[in-house]
Amino acid sequence: MKGLPDIVKEIDATNPMLFTQLDKQFGDFMARLAGSYTPELVLAARLVSNHISKGSVCVHIPSVAGKNIYSILNENSNTDGIYLYDEDEWHTILKKSDVIGRPGDVKPLILDDNGRLYLYRYWLYEYKLAENIKKRLTAVFDIDTNVLKKSMTRFFKSEDDVNQQIAAIGACLSGFCVITGGPGTGKTSLVIKILALLLENIKDGHLKIALAAPTGKAAARLSEAVKNVREHIDCSDKVRENIPDESFTIHRLLGSFQGSLNFRYNINNQLPYHIVVIDESSMADLALTAKLFEAIPINSRVILIGDKDQLSSVEAGAVLGDICDTGNRHSFSKKLISRLEEILNDNITDKSTDRKKWQSIADSIYTLTKSYRFSDESGIGELSRAIKDGEADKFFNILKSTQFTDISFLNSSTFKSSVMLINSIRLKVINGYSPLIKAKLPKDALNLYSNFTILCALRKGPYGIEQINILIEKILLKAGLISNNVMWYEGRPVIILKNEYNVKLYNGDLGIMRKDPEDGIVRFFTASPDGTIRKILPSKLPEHETAYALTVHKSQGSEFDNVLLVLPDRINPVLSRELLYTAVTRARKKIEIYGNEDILRYMINNATKRISGLKDSLWNI
Numbered sequence: 114m115k116g117l118p119d120i121v122k123e124i125d126a127t128n129p130m131l132f133t134q135l136d137k138q139f140g141d142f143m144a145r146l147a148g149s150y151t152p153e154l155v156l157a158a159r160l161v162s163n164h165i166s167k168g169s170v171c172v173h174i175p176s177v178a179g180k181n182i183y184s185i186l187n188e189n190s191n192t193d194g195i196y197l198y199d200e201d202e203w204h205t206i207l208k209k210s211d212v213i214g215r216p217g218d219v220k221p222l223i224l225d226d227n228g229r230l231y232l233y234r235y236w237l238y239e240y241k242l243a244e245n246i247k248k249r250l251t252a253v254f255d256i257d258t259n260v261l262k263k264s265m266t267r268f269f270k271s272e273d274d275v276n277q278q279i280a281a282i283g284a285c286l287s288g289f290c291v292i293t294g295g296p297g298t299g300k301t302s303l304v305i306k307i308l309a310l311l312l313e314n315i316k317d318g319h320l321k322i323a324l325a326a327p328t329g330k331a332a333a334r335l336s337e338a339v340k341n342v343r344e345h346i347d348c349s350d351k352v353r354e355n356i357p358d359e360s361f362t363i364h365r366l367l368g369s370f371q372g373s374l375n376f377r378y379n380i381n382n383q384l385p386y387h388i389v390v391i392d393e394s395s396m397a398d399l400a401l402t403a404k405l406f407e408a409i410p411i412n413s414r415v416i417l418i419g420d421k422d423q424l425s426s427v428e429a430g431a432v433l434g435d436i437c438d439t440g441n442r443h444s445f446s447k448k449l450i451s452r453l454e455e456i457l458n459d460n461i462t463d464k465s466t467d468r469k470k471w472q473s474i475a476d477s478i479y480t481l482t483k484s485y486r487f488s489d490e491s492g493i494g495e496l497s498r499a500i501k502d503g504e505a506d507k508f509f510n511i512l513k514s515t516q517f518t519d520i521s522f523l524n525s526s527t528f529k530s531s532v533m534l535i536n537s538i539r540l541k542v543i544n545g546y547s548p549l550i551k552a553k554l555p556k557d558a559l560n561l562y563s564n565f566t567i568l569c570a571l572r573k574g575p576y577g578i579e580q581i582n583i584l585i586e587k588i589l590l591k592a593g594l595i596s597n598n599v600m601w602y603e604g605r606p607v608i609i610l611k612n613e614y615n616v617k618l619y620n621g622d623l624g625i626m627r628k629d630p631e632d633g634i635v636r637f638f639t640a641s642p643d644g645t646i647r648k649i650l651p652s653k654l655p656e657h658e659t660a661y662a663l664t665v666h667k668s669q670g671s672e673f674d675n676v677l678l679v680l681p682d683r684i685n686p687v688l689s690r691e692l693l694y695t696a697v698t699r700a701r702k703k704i705e706i707y708g709n710e711d712i713l714r715y716m717i718n719n720a721t722k723r724i725s726g727l728k729d730s731l732w733n734i
Contacts, residue, residue, distance in 0.1 A: 119152040121159075124182060124195055131186060136162040146212045146221060153198060153206040154213075160185075161222065161230055165429050167686075170235045170399055170725035174207070174228040175200050187686040204228060216240065229726050235429060238403040243730035245406040246436070249289035250473050252411060256285055257314055262456050264313045267347045268306045275457075277303050280479035282456050283449065285310050288414050291394075291478050293421045293437055295497060296672070296698045297486020300418045301338040304390055305346065305356060307416065311388065312352045320387040324360035327396040327426075328621040331670030332360040333640045335392045362619055363391065363401060364612070367408055371614045374400075378408040387413050393670045394419035399430025399725070422501045424695045425723060427666060435727040436478070443475035474731050486701065492517025493697060493704055500694045505717040509710065519703045525682060526709040538707075541677060542567075542588045546661060549625070550594050550604030555638035556646055558625040562606060565675045567662040568696050570688055576681040581662040601626050601635045601651045606660040608667060613655035617647075621667060623660060626651070665696045676700035680708030680716075688712065690720045 121140070124131055132140075139162040140155040147154060160172040163186065177185050178200035185197070197203070207213055207224055214220030216236065223236040231239070261282070269278050277299060284290040284307045292300050312320055324339065326332040339358045346353065366384070368377025378384045389409050391397065394417040397405070409415055421439045425431035431439075445453070450461050487494025492511060499508040512522045523537070545565030552558035567585070571577040589595045596602045605626040612619045624639030629648060636648040660667075662679070678696045681688070693716045697704050706713070 120182075120195060120197060121152045121155050124156075127195065131182065132159050132163060133166070135166070143212050143221060147210055151206070151210065153203055154210050156197070157203070157207055157230055158222065161232055164724060165232060165235065168425060168427075168429055168431070168721075169723045170239055170429050170727070171229045171231040173724050174204060174224075174230055176228075176724070178203055200228070225726060227726065227729065229724070231726075235399065238399050239725060239727050239730070242399065242403040242406055242432070243727055245403075245411075246289060246474070246731060248411050249415060250287075250477060252288035254286070254288055254414070258452075258456060260314050261285060261310060264310050265456065268309065274299070274481065274483045275459075276479065276481050276483065278457060279453055279461070280481065281307050281310060282453055283476065283479055284414075284416060285314065286449070286452065287477050288412070289477050290415070291417045291419075291433070291436055292481065293419055293433070293478070294481030295420055295422070295484060295501070297484040297494075298481035299483075299485055300481060301335065301392065302342045303481070304392075304416060304418055305339055305342040308356050308388065308390070309346050309348045309352055311414075312355050313348065319355060321385060322355070322357050322388045322390070323366060323384065323386040324357055324390050324392070325363050325366045326360060326392040326670065327363055327401070328393070328670050329362050329619050329639070329641075330621060330623055331393040331396070332362050334670065334672075335360040360392075363397060363405055364619060365617070367405060369612075369614055376404060376408065379404065380407040382408075383410045384408050384413075388416065389413060390416045390418065392418045395421060395423045395433040396426055396669050397432060398426035398428035399432055399727070400428065401426075402430070402432045420698070422691065422694055423698070424666060424669060424689075424691045425721065429723075430725060430727075431721075431723040432727065434723075435725055436474070436731060437480075438478075438728055438732050443478065446473070446476050449476045490517075492520035493700055496520055496704070497694055497697050500690060500697060500717055503690060503717060503720065505714045508713070508717055512706070512713075519700075521703075521705045523705070523707045524709055525680070525707050538677065539588055541705075542585055542661075543592050543594070545675065545677075546585070546589060546604075547594060549606070550589070552604070552627075554630065555625065555627040555648070558604065558627055559638060559640055559646065562623065562625060563671070563673050565677075566668070566673045566699075567677045567679060568665050568668055568699065569662055569679050570665060570692060570696075571681055571685060572664055574681060576679055578662045578664055579658075581679060582659045585661040586659065599635075603627055603635060607637060607654070607657050608660035608663065609655060609657050611656040616649055616653050616655070618649070618655055621670070623671070624649075665692050665699075668699050669695060671699065672701055673699055674702045675705075676703070677705045678707065680706070680712050682709065682712070684712065684715055688716045688719060690717055693717065 136159040140159040143158040144150045144155050164172045178197055181194035181196055183194060212220055213222045213224050216223055216225050221233055223231045223233055280292050280303060294300050308322060324335055326335050336358050343353055343356050419433045421434050421437040453461050484494055495511045499511055549558055549561045552561050569578045569581055573579055590597050607624050609618045609622040610620060622639055624637045626635055627638050629636050636650055637654055638646055638648050641647050676699050
């Protein structure tokens with residue numbers, strides 16, 4: 114077949130900055146491996162690189178064929194659109210390339226039957242994870258129904274949320290379970306009850322259990338929650354003692370090696386646990402999740418906890434959303450409904466029958482909807498539901514209503530710069546951070562950090578965290594709360610940006626600079642996953658930055674009493690429905706939003722779409 118027009122040269126001549134240097138180099142590398150320059154291959158390879166950098170696992174050729182390149186890359190341009198190749202012709206040429214293989218081949222790029230083009234390792238991660246989950250769906254676990262019934266009557270009251278009871282039973286019956294729901298729906302508390310149910314169902318009452326989360330902060334919060342809930346469960350001391358309160362980061366659980374993508378625990382050396390619980394699982398990317406599942410024996414239980422509507426991982430993949438088939442509702446099997454009714458002694462009303470046929474994975478997905486944190490009178494709860502459902506008009510009605518005292522809105526269109534904006538909240542900054550800075554003990558400072566924070570959508574720019582943190586420090590300095598003659602002043606909040614395995618600090622870990630009560634030397638204090646407080650000399654810290662203001666991404670796994678969300682004054686591709694939902698749901702007591710209505714409406718209407726084949730592999734069986 115004769116080659117098609119060279120769109121690559123046309124793009125580079127018209128807009129040489131449209132693709133990054135990495136995208137271009139990867140395209141050129143594929144051409145060299147193929148032995149000749151083929152624009153169809155180079156363009157496809159560039160798109161694969163571009164999509165992975167933006168969180169997708171692959172590029173779906175049928176979805177981009179014939180489309181305007183600027184719309185595909187979410188770029189605005191004043192030049193005429195450049196339209197990509199026709200699907201059939203493009204697909205035919207790609208299939209003939211020596212560097213593109215079929216699923217199961219070992220080639221740099223893999224093209225599947227649905228037109229998804231992958232970098233080989235991402236296809237392999239996705240394939241292995243899907244196959245691993247499918248095996249877990251068919252694993253059989255012995256449960257004494259009579260024992261389970263008796264335990265349920267002690268752990269749950271008749272008036273308790275029936276969805277929690279259904280999820281608890283389902284998790285006991287299955288080797289793989291996902292419990293998803295918004296903030297305050299009792300996900301973590303429920304999992305502690307599930308562990309107690311399983312322990313009571315084992316004759317010797319002993320199971321090896323591992324608790325983990327993607328970040329150190331999330332792991333520490335999980336440990337704290339377990340300690341709080343465990344003591345109030347109506348079970349024996351033996352059962353209570355077997356529920357661990359220590360949790361790990363996933364990297365620590367797997368045994369990471371400095372400078373290596375491999376882990377100590379893997380398919381050939383699997384984890385020694387009967388049950389593995391992963392909290393905040395929406396934050397785990399495809400590569401890490403695939404390696405985690407490989408390291409867990411098939412005859413061990415896996416329980417994922419998370420909010421499928423939150424932001425996905427920073428790296429490629431939207432694993433939790435794909436597993437849950439976010440956006441669709443599914444019915445349980447008749448077999449599962451029968452067992453649920455038997456154990457609960459009640460009828461199960463299951464109205465979610467949207468799909469033509471039931472899939473086995475549907476019996477492993479449990480969604481909690483009742484919020485114990487936000488009542489029907491809560492503005493935060495109402496606001497988050499409107500965002501999640503994509504209802505912009507309802508969102509603004511709630512935001513501007515005088516009915517709710519826990520939400521407020523300041524239209525930033527009235528400000529000409531971020532300096533004017535930050536001046537308008539000077540008192541909020543001083544009042545919000547003063548207790549943290551003035552705290553006498555490191556433990557008190559760490560606890561007070563969750564009282565107030567400022568969240569930003571971006572890192573850079575006038576409304577990004579880098580600039581906002583500088584402005585906050587200027588306010589605090591002028592107020593006499595911090596010193597300007599030392600970098601490591603007392604009360605400075607710090608977030609770690611890079612994993613450093615030697616000192617056991619990981620990307621996203623938060624801490625406070627305080628004088629050590631023992632010797633008066635300023636050190637970095639941070640909460641460990643086991644609940645203890647660690648102290649580290651500043652000279653030993655990996656890459657880090659000041660953390661009065663956080664990006665919404667970095668705030669995942671954390672909650673704050675009061676949140677001030679500062680949005681940029683212009684459209685940016687990172688602004689999305691999931692980012693706004695995540696930001697609002699970080700607040701426990703109050704959320705204040707500084708932004709303009711056009712930006713907010715754009716975010717609510719801009720639902721993130723990450724391309725992968727995991728959902729199809731699990732649901733279209």
